[in-house]
Amino acid sequence: MEPEVSSGLEGGCHLAMNDYLKGDKMAARSSVLDRFSISGKVALVTGASRGIGRAIALGLAEAGADVALTSRKLPDLEAVAQEISQMGRKALPVSANVRHLPEIDNLVKRTVDEFGHIDILVNNAGTNPVFGSVFDFDERAWDVTLGLNLRGYFFLSQAVGKLMRDEAGGNIINIASEDGIRPGIGAGIYSISKAGVIMLTEVLAQEWGQYNVRVNAIAPGLVRTRFSEALWSNPAIRERTEDSTALGRLAEPEEIVGAALFLASEASSYMTGQTIVLDGGHFCSVRTLLSTISTGK
Numbered sequence: 001m002e003p004e005v006s007s008g009l010e011g012g013c014h015l016a017m018n019d020y021l022k023g024d025k026m027a028a029r030s031s032v033l034d035r036f037s038i039s040g041k042v043a044l045v046t047g048a049s050r051g052i053g054r055a056i057a058l059g060l061a062e063a064g065a066d067v068a069l070t071s072r073k074l075p076d077l078e079a080v081a082q083e084i085s086q087m088g089r090k091a092l093p094v095s096a097n098v099r100h101l102p103e104i105d106n107l108v109k110r111t112v113d114e115f116g117h118i119d120i121l122v123n124n125a126g127t128n129p130v131f132g133s134v135f136d137f138d139e140r141a142w143d144v145t146l147g148l149n150l151r152g153y154f155f156l157s158q159a160v161g162k163l164m165r166d167e168a169g170g171n172i173i174n175i176a177s178e179d180g181i182r183p184g185i186g187a188g189i190y191s192i193s194k195a196g197v198i199m200l201t202e203v204l205a206q207e208w209g210q211y212n213v214r215v216n217a218i219a220p221g222l223v224r225t226r227f228s229e230a231l232w233s234n235p236a237i238r239e240r241t242e243d244s245t246a247l248g249r250l251a252e253p254e255e256i257v258g259a260a261l262f263l264a265s266e267a268s269s270y271m272t273g274q275t276i277v278l279d280g281g282h283f284c285s286v287r288t289l290l291s292t293i294s295t296g297k
């Protein structure tokens with residue numbers, strides 16, 4: 001016989017709490033790891049040929065998803081698709097420039113033709129073609145950066161969001177940046193685009209919660225990829241960044257995967273409209289100050 005659970009409450013409240021606690025024990029019996037499984041789900045990941053997108057695509061496949069992969073260069077995608085196939089999951093490499101709406105439409109159609117639906121969308125493909133003063137940026141820099149980082153995220157989310165609404169739910173994960181929270185030095189247009197991604201996340205989450213579509217973002221700090229090579233291969237910038245980061249180092253692409261899987265799975269079932277900052281403590285670091293205190297210099 002089930003032992004009586006004492007809630008410390010009387011009467012009706014006591015019974016309600018008892019039932020609640022029994023239900024809770026039921027939930028506790030199913031493994032927490034099951035809530036991280038995305039077995040049988042279909043994911044679409046942009047910018048999946050290298051860097052953060054590749055790491056996330058491989059991570060989602062390892063957690064059980066079939067994955068549609070996109071970037072502009074098909075041979076690079078085919079290599080990632082092969083890695084996924086070796087895990088026993090299906091992969092669909094589709095070449096697309098997500099700055100262009102007809103290519104977004106084709107990407108979504110190809111994915112649905114292959115897999116029937118889309119459960120998880122990861123908007124990851126991003127660019128920052130120029131560094132410098134805002135005085136020097138031209139119209140093309142604005143159009144290319146906003147065109148991919150914000151317009152691309154918006155219209156792909158819109159296309160996939162309609163499917164998710166009709167399929168009774170889904171998860172969208174937007175890769176933002178810490179530069180969207182406070183401006184990256186010399187990265188003005190990029191920072192504006194990433195601030196837009198954070199607001200896009202909140203707007204979509206608010207409107208689409210009623211359809212069981214959750215929308216969240218990840219804001220990484222400096223991650224060692226080709227995209228950021230100009231920064232981390234510069235010894236002065238690297239040292240400065242590491243010194244102002246609580247963990248004292250840059251991130252590897254694989255360190256973004258855990259948060260992506262959390263957001264893609266039932267483990268985050270009550271979370272929407274949020275941005276997870278993954279910056280090794282860059283945002284709040286007092287590391288340099290602490291070392292000054294401890295050495296007395």
Ligand SMILES: NC(=O)c1ccc[n+]([C@@H]2O[C@H](COP(=O)([O-])OP(=O)(O)OC[C@H]3O[C@@H](n4cnc5c(N)ncnc54)[C@H](OP(=O)(O)O)[C@@H]3O)[C@@H](O)[C@H]2O)c1
Pocket residue numbers: 046047048049050051052053070071072073076096097098099124125126127148175176177178219220221222223224225226227228
């Ligand atoms: N690395 C960092 O330090 C860092 C920090 C914060 C946020 N982020 C964000 O993380 C995301 C991924 O960056 P990453 O560092 O992994 O970059 P990455 O290594 O340069 O990879 C970028 C990916 O996007 C694809 N891509 C670029 N332009 C595209 C387009 N127009 N259409 C479709 N795909 C396109 C690239 O493939 P193709 O060239 O073949 O198209 C590649 O697969 C970006 O949104 C970036 O802003 C990065």
